[in-house]
Amino acid sequence: MDRQELERELRETFDGDPDLVPVVARQARDLSESDQFATDFGAELTVADVIRNLEDAPDDYGLAERWNWWLGALDLSHGGYARFSVRQDIDTTS
Template identity: 85%
Template sequence: MRILHASVDRTELERDLRDAFDADPDIVTVVARQARDLSESDQFVTDFGAELTVEDVIDNLADAPEDYQLAERWNWWLGALDLSHGGYARFSVRQDIDKTS
């Protein structure tokens, strides 16, 4: 089980996201960064009693509607977490912001 701490190789997480969802590399980078921010916040471990893992991310994003792209899948999962536990909206991906900013 690979835990998403700062010591996790970001390249590995990005590769797993790309492989699982065939996503745009820029979006993969953003989602991976948000996943690590979520992990480092300890909110997930506080709410669920376990560290967030790469497998958790991939499995939960796979549950999203089939026609959703990676960022939509991420936001869909975070929306569910926010609804059930609160405080997860801050980790969502905003697609209306320029990727270079």
């Protein structure tokens, strides 16, 4: 999976926090390189797969929430996907 292509598609499709785009793209690349998706679904993970599945998330979700929503579904159905989740920074100023 081409990380730069995924970053471009994430920016264009979801117009989210620019700081989160590379984080989600890195996690997607890690997922792709793990071969877990290919093993579970019989095909390599593509940029189109990621975008299509993130588009299925609730409309009011941000990019990281969409990613975690999809991974949660994968984890429930197949197990082992939680390790690719994106954690939000903890607010230490309040």
